[in-house]
Amino acid sequence: MNSGYFISFEGIDGAGKSTHIDSFCKLIQGRYPDRGVVVTREPGGTALGEQLRSLLLDAPMNLETEALLMFAARREHIAQVIEPALRAGNIVISDRFTDASFAYQGGGRGLSIAKLNDLERWVQGQADGSLLQPNLTILFDLPGEVAEARRSKVRTPDKFEKMDLNFFEKVRQEYLRRAKEDPKRFHLVDATQTPEIIWSGLECLEIKI
Numbered sequence: 001m002n003s004g005y006f007i008s009f010e011g012i013d014g015a016g017k018s019t020h021i022d023s024f025c026k027l028i029q030g031r032y033p034d035r036g037v038v039v040t041r042e043p044g045g046t047a048l049g050e051q052l053r054s055l056l057l058d059a060p061m062n063l064e065t066e067a068l069l070m071f072a073a074r075r076e077h078i079a080q081v082i083e084p085a086l087r088a089g090n091i092v093i094s095d096r097f098t099d100a101s102f103a104y105q106g107g108g109r110g111l112s113i114a115k116l117n118d119l120e121r122w123v124q125g126q127a128d129g130s131l132l133q134p135n136l137t138i139l140f141d142l143p144g145e146v147a148e149a150r151r152s153k154v155r156t157p158d159k160f161e162k163m164d165l166n167f168f169e170k171v172r173q174e175y176l177r178r179a180k181e182d183p184k185r186f187h188l189v190d191a192t193q194t195p196e197i198i199w200s201g202l203e204c205l206e207i208k209i
């Protein structure tokens with residue numbers, strides 16, 4: 001049984017996750033000074049996961065291969081980092097988790113939801129039959145074109161960021177579908193707002209850890 005608390009940050013590339021995640025971690029650590037806060041990311045979070053991340057963000061590959069590698073990195077991440085941290089009562093904050101696979105490999109690239117459900121069950125299945133899921137997912141939501149305009153100002157695009165607007169609209173719609181399916185887990189942020197307004201919303205967010 002986990003005594004920890006698991007939070008994920010999600011959204012299309014350029015939605016503003018990186019802008020807010022460090023301050024959010026500090027906010028949580030300040031609220032819970034006696035709890036460990038583990039900050040991590042996907043794909044990545046372990047030595048093997050970071051190697052897989054380099055491949056995944058760079059090398060073109062078959063869609064099933066991409067999904068399997070995302071979930072392989074996730075399995076390692078769960079086994080090495082997430083589960084031990086939660087078992088020890090820590091708060092884990094991950095920059096992306098499985099919703100990203102449903103959104104990018106499923107919504108964006110078209111992998112069937114049935115296959116993603118199978119992988120999720122395989123990789124996140126618990127001894128009691130439940131799935132390891134974040135307790136809270138903060139989803140930064142905004143139109144693809146706004147995110148694209150923000151990204152183009154500041155970044156050399158990686159493999160995913162080179163995808164067109166239609167891809168990102170499909171990714172966004174899949175995120176929103178999942179949020180609608182599980183409204184208790186998701187907190188939606190209107191990421192078209194200014195960083196100041198977004199931050200004050202995060203500061204006011206009631207989190208029962």
Ligand SMILES: Nc1ncnc2c1ncn2[C@@H]1O[C@H](COP(=O)(O)OP(=O)(O)O)[C@@H](O)[C@H]1O
Nearest residue numbers: 013014015016017018019150154191193194195
């Ligand atoms: N609310 C916002 N309004 C305008 N620009 C923003 C906002 N949030 C982030 N940005 C800018 O957009 C770009 C992408 O933000 P970033 O946080 O790196 O996105 P992500 O991590 O979700 O890909 C950065 O240049 C950042 O300064």
Ligand SMILES: Cc1cn([C@H]2C[C@H](O)[C@@H](COP(=O)(O)OP(=O)(O)O)O2)c(=O)[nH]c1=O
Nearest residue numbers: 013042043070096097100101104105160161
């Ligand atoms: C976790 C995960 C990420 N991704 C993609 C989304 C992003 O385009 C990319 C890496 O995410 P991210 O860490 O947000 O990139 P950056 O820090 O450069 O903004 O990987 C998937 O396609 N599937 C997944 O399961």
